[in-house]
Amino acid sequence: MMSITNPLPTSIEETLDMLAGQDYVAGRALATVLFLALRMQRPLFLEGEAGVGKTEIAKVLAKALDRPLIRLQCYEGLDVSSAVYEWNYPAQMLEIRLAEATGEDDRSAIERSIFSERHLIRRPVLQALDGSGGRAPVFLIDELDRTDEAFEAFLLEILSDYQVTIPELGTIVAQEPPIVIITTxxxxxxxxxxxxxxxxxxxxxxxxxxxxxIIRLKVPGCHEELSRQVVAFVQKLRQMDLFKSPGVAETIDWATALTELDRLALDPETVSDTLGTLLKYQDDIARIEGGAGREVLADVKAELARAL
Structure with a gap:
């Protein structure tokens, strides 16, 4: 049995340290539920707005534990052949042609040959069940809400027993259950x-x-005053009635863009010029480009000045 390079955390404090070691800033509530999910071998269901760091948790966990990361990106119309497995039909047809050319007439032997492991294309679900003892992967099922209820029901069966039945091969059971992170x-x-x-x-x-x-960790070159202004500006935008409020990922992108432009502080022109890194819908951008953006920036600077 292969040993784990990095063992599972044995306490909530170790879980917090593990996340911090990967520059992921987490509260105690998240560390607690993550610790329990690891100890109880239960899937962790993470819900929240886009861009708040749900997917990043799985990536950080895989890196911290030195486990493979298997990602199933969900989308409308996702089916078994894309998520679990399918057969390599061109290779199977070639083998059938070769058998015919050589005069092979044992149909059972041909069937066993074409429906063997070497013709099986493993998709994310099957890959997630392949981990050896002590090296089970982190299985990220990302944006499950994009699929339909039929696939959700199919996934329910897999998560109940961590096994998949392939009619031509039989039932494949995980040697060790993967660490499952589900986001929506x-x-x-x-x-x-x-x-x-x-x-x-x-x-x-x-x-x-x-x-x-988070900005200090992810964008270390960002000037301290600029970092404070960026965070305060984004926090105020989230209080407004926007079509899509910026997530943490967008805050990081904006701070990075401003740093690349050698900005030390925000001004109305810079805000207007760089809104495309922060907001992703034209109606939101048009609103902030106008007087609303100037008002928000004025409030931000006033509040930060009073805090000094």
Whole structure:
């Protein structure tokens, strides 16, 4: 049995340290549910707005534990052949042609040959069940709400027993259950039957203090005053009635862009010129480019000045 390079954390404090070691700023509530999910071998269901760091948790976990990361990116119309497995039909047809050319007439032998492991194309679900003892992968099922209820029901069966039945080969059972992280942006409700098999955590937008710490870690070249202004500006935008509020990922992108432009502080022109890195819908950009953006920036600078 292959040993784990990095063992699972044995306490909530170790979980916090593990995340911090990968520059992921997490609260105690998230560290607690993550620790319990690892100890109880239960899937972790993460719900929240897009861009708040749900997917990043799986990436950080795989890196911290030195495990492979298997990602199933969900989308409308996702089916078994794309998510679980399919057969390599061109290779199977070639083998049948070769058997015919050589006069092979044992149909059972031909069938065993073409439906063998070497012709099996393993998709993310099957890959996630392939981990050896002590090296089970982190299995990220990303944006589950984009799929339909039929696939959700199919996934429920897999997560119940960590096995897949392939008619031509039999049942493939995970030697060790993968570490499962499920994310959803809540564009639709996920069935309770699946949620009951998971531990749950709502990933919210961070507070200003936490978001400032994230900028310090992710964009170390960003000037301190600029970092404070960026975070304060974004926090105020999230209080407005926008079509899509900026997430943490957009805050990082904006701080990075401003640093690349050698800006030390925000001004109305810079805000207007760089809004495309922060907001992704034209109606939102048009609103902030106008008087609303200047008002927000004036409020930000006034508040930061009073805080000094």
């Amino acid at each position: 942006n809540r564009t639709r409700e996920i069935h309770d039957a699946l949620k009951r098999r998971c531990l749950y955590h709502w990933v919210d937008y961070p507070s200003a203090e936490v978001e400032l710490e």
